[in-house]
Amino acid sequence: MQPKDYIKERRKESLKDSFKKRRGKLEIIMDILSVTMKEAKKTEIVYKANLNFKRVGNYLPYLEEKGLIENIGSEYKTTEKGKQFLRDYRKMKEQLK
Numbered sequence: 001m002q003p004k005d006y007i008k009e010r011r012k013e014s015l016k017d018s019f020k021k022r023r024g025k026l027e028i029i030m031d032i033l034s035v036t037m038k039e040a041k042k043t044e045i046v047y048k049a050n051l052n053f054k055r056v057g058n059y060l061p062y063l064e065e066k067g068l069i070e071n072i073g074s075e076y077k078t079t080e081k082g083k084q085f086l087r088d089y090r091k092m093k094e095q096l097k
Contacts, residue, residue, distance in 0.1 A: 026089070032059055033068060033086045039075040 023031070031049040040048070046056050060076060063069040068082035078086070 028055075028059065029063065029068075030086060030089055032056075032063060033078050033082050036069050036076045036078045037083070037086075039072060039077045041075050045076065 028049070028051065031051075032045060035045050035048040042053070042056060042060070045051070045060075046053055049056070051059075060069065060071075063082070064071060067079055068085055069076050070079050
């Protein structure tokens with residue numbers, strides 16, 4: 001196998017792996033709730049949850065509407081309902097392993 005062919009094959013493999021490892025909406029919500037357990041600004045959420053500003057801008061209002069996070073000035077914090085949601089999700093995930 002030529003070096004160029006090997007590199008192309010590795011790129012295909014890593015692309016397939018990245019599709020398999022993509023997070024769904026629920027995983028993204030869990031990441032945001034985890035980051036906002038302690039008060040966090042939007043920029044911190046973007047970096048720690050590995051998202052972009054547009055996506056975070058869509059999720060934050062949704063999570064506020066559902067009562068899972070609250071906006072305190074320029075920061076966001078997970079509510080008691082959000083903490084319970086996070087605990088329940090982790091418990092379910094553990095049981096499915």
